Amino acid sequence: MASIFTKIVNGDIPCYKVAETDDFLAFLDVNPNAKGHTLCIPKKEVDKIFDLDETTYNGLMSFSRKVAIAIEKTIDCKRVGMSVIGLEVPHVHVHLIPLNSMEDARFVNKTSMTKDDFEATAKAISGNL
Numbered sequence: 001m002a003s004i005f006t007k008i009v010n011g012d013i014p015c016y017k018v019a020e021t022d023d024f025l026a027f028l029d030v031n032p033n034a035k036g037h038t039l040c041i042p043k044k045e046v047d048k049i050f051d052l053d054e055t056t057y058n059g060l061m062s063f064s065r066k067v068a069i070a071i072e073k074t075i076d077c078k079r080v081g082m083s084v085i086g087l088e089v090p091h092v093h094v095h096l097i098p099l100n101s102m103e104d105a106r107f108v109n110k111t112s113m114t115k116d117d118f119e120a121t122a123k124a125i126s127g128n129l
């Protein structure tokens with residue numbers, strides 16, 4: 001059965017798209033730790049990051065780096081942190097989180113955003129790619 005992320009890739013579920021290539025997709029997390037919290041995924045559904053073939057793994061890291069640089073240009077933060085946990089959705093995903101403190105990386109404090117906030121943030125990050 002397709003993961004929620006595969007459904008997003010296929011266009012069955014909408015997302016706030018930040019960046020896309022033939023192989024990867026970046027979109028805002030709808031339950032963000034901070035404004036600009038973005039998920040980067042390979043379009044090919046694989047459960048665990050270290051099960052990716054080396055080319056896809058390296059491609060995902062390179063794609064995530066480009067997105068992180070755009071986030072840092074867009075969102076007022078000390079740095080963009082990266083986390084790969086993978087327990088919530090069985091599809092490889094890299095969390096890129098604007099950080100101002102270690103609390104921002106803990107996945108316990110969430111930021112509330114409106115649809116307009118999400119759309120404006122996605123557009124602003126995309127504009128800095």
